[in-house]
Amino acid sequence: MTTQEKVLIADDDESIRWVLESFFRDLGYEVIQADNGTDASDLLGTVKPELAILDINMPGRDGLEVLKKAASGISAEVTTETTPVIIMTAETSMSNTIEAMKLGAFDYVSKPFDLAELEIIVGRAKEKRELQARLLKLNQKLRDREEDENAFIGKSKAMEQVFKAIGRAAPTDVAVLLTGESGTGKEQLSRVIHMHSSRSEGPFIAVNSAAVPKELLESELFGHEKGAFTGATEMKFGKFELANKGTLFLDEVGDMSLDLQARLLRVTQDGEFYRLGGKKPVRVDVRIVAATNIDMNKAVTEKKFREDLYHRLNGIRIELPPLREREEDIGLLVEHFMLRFPHELKCSAKRLSPKAHQALETYRWSGNVRELENVLRRAVLLSPGAVITEEDLELPNSKKRQPSLEEIITEKLRPVIERADHQQQHDLYDLCMPYMEGPLIRLVLEKVRGNQVQAAEVLGINRNTLRKKIKQLDINMKKIKGAE
Ligand SMILES: Nc1ncnc2c1ncn2[C@@H]1O[C@H](COP(=O)(O)OP(=O)(O)OP(=O)(O)O)[C@@H](O)[C@H]1O
Numbered sequence: 001m002t003t004q005e006k007v008l009i010a011d012d013d014e015s016i017r018w019v020l021e022s023f024f025r026d027l028g029y030e031v032i033q034a035d036n037g038t039d040a041s042d043l044l045g046t047v048k049p050e051l052a053i054l055d056i057n058m059p060g061r062d063g064l065e066v067l068k069k070a071a072s073g074i075s076a077e078v079t080t081e082t083t084p085v086i087i088m089t090a091e092t093s094m095s096n097t098i099e100a101m102k103l104g105a106f107d108y109v110s111k112p113f114d115l116a117e118l119e120i121i122v123g124r125a126k127e128k129r130e131l132q133a134r135l136l137k138l139n140q141k142l143r144d145r146e147e148d149e150n151a152f153i154g155k156s157k158a159m160e161q162v163f164k165a166i167g168r169a170a171p172t173d174v175a176v177l178l179t180g181e182s183g184t185g186k187e188q189l190s191r192v193i194h195m196h197s198s199r200s201e202g203p204f205i206a207v208n209s210a211a212v213p214k215e216l217l218e219s220e221l222f223g224h225e226k227g228a229f230t231g232a233t234e235m236k237f238g239k240f241e242l243a244n245k246g247t248l249f250l251d252e253v254g255d256m257s258l259d260l261q262a263r264l265l266r267v268t269q270d271g272e273f274y275r276l277g278g279k280k281p282v283r284v285d286v287r288i289v290a291a292t293n294i295d296m297n298k299a300v301t302e303k304k305f306r307e308d309l310y311h312r313l314n315g316i317r318i319e320l321p322p323l324r325e326r327e328e329d330i331g332l333l334v335e336h337f338m339l340r341f342p343h344e345l346k347c348s349a350k351r352l353s354p355k356a357h358q359a360l361e362t363y364r365w366s367g368n369v370r371e372l373e374n375v376l377r378r379a380v381l382l383s384p385g386a387v388i389t390e391e392d393l394e395l396p397n398s399k400k401r402q403p404s405l406e407e408i409i410t411e412k413l414r415p416v417i418e419r420a421d422h423q424q425q426h427d428l429y430d431l432c433m434p435y436m437e438g439p440l441i442r443l444v445l446e447k448v449r450g451n452q453v454q455a456a457e458v459l460g461i462n463r464n465t466l467r468k469k470i471k472q473l474d475i476n477m478k479k480i481k482g483a484e
């Protein structure tokens, strides 16, 4: 059932309110009335009607004042965008009408009014309001999606440092230099910085210095005038101009030629540059976030990168740690991608088997988050069943890290502990420890072919202690392989 839409009628003339009330009732509206501007304004805020029709001449606050207030927003939820306002004028006073339209009235009717005309206006107001509501919803959806795509995941100590640095850097206009291995999330982070800056409403423009051919990079960055060079048949804006009032992300900045570095330095100093072939300087207000995965200090010493430019770009430096140094983040990233991919790839959701999970956590991710993302995407797309197995991941053996002793034991112990009834069980420690000691001593004895002197040495315990343990644990020396 749809709830009834509400209309606010504000007029000091009772007979007009009476006419309008029956008119709107017939249209299916719930009618709320006010006989003065102050009440009308309050009711807009509390009742949040879908439509308002206001007389201009009313005691107290007049209709135009109420409209003005509504235009700037009675509250976050009630504005002339959400609640179209129709103004009633007693005589066709042109100046009042113009004023009302300027203030954001949806339309006006002059008294005495023609109800058929009013009905058309009301119909259009309803259409506009519904369109507006749909747009708002759509925008919210887009924002949610953008936020999800730009989520920056991590909870490790190393990433905590990164988050702190973002918090410091984002609101300022200081240049940021992002360093870190390939795939650690430098570009993603540059978007996050933009989104959290005062420039978030402005553009975010990315240029990859390594991907654009050297001869084109200059015009890519600074634009060119018509006829600046052969082939320049049109004037073209450069990325610097496109990023005005926003953020320019300079990826692989370490690969830039010394010529371009000189030009870049000038923009960062003066906020001005010339388009190729241009005679007039162009002023821009751009925040630069640069990224590189080369060692910049080394590049500066080797004179491949200008020291002055390096200091300009290096306002705040954020180093992204490689994924293998923050294993705690792997699980979170996996969860994030497993939720995202079904939407992105338009396929059904899948689950990872416990073994697949473990394989992901112990793999050496030399390609960092990008490699993890790619492995998971492929598995989600190509695994035959709903559960992704370790084999589906197709991780090369060479980069699998051997799980540690603790990890192995933890995994083996887990089902035992899960089965234990914590209400009944009171001897889990005594129950489990011999099971750890037993296999340990038995295996060592096997390895040294039953030689107890050697076994005690390998274990690092006293020979007598070993003998006692063998007895206690009921280890049958005759069954030890290789022992005579
Ligand atoms: N912390 C993170 N949370 C979520 N996704 C991430 C994170 N870090 C990286 N990614 C994802 O991993 C992929 C690689 O990240 P990005 O392109 O930002 O890396 P990069 O450091 O710029 O790599 P390169 O130096 O190779 O250009 C992207 O798809 C990005 O969305």
Ligand SMILES: [Mg+2]
Pocket: 186, 187, 251
């Ligand atoms: Mg990148």
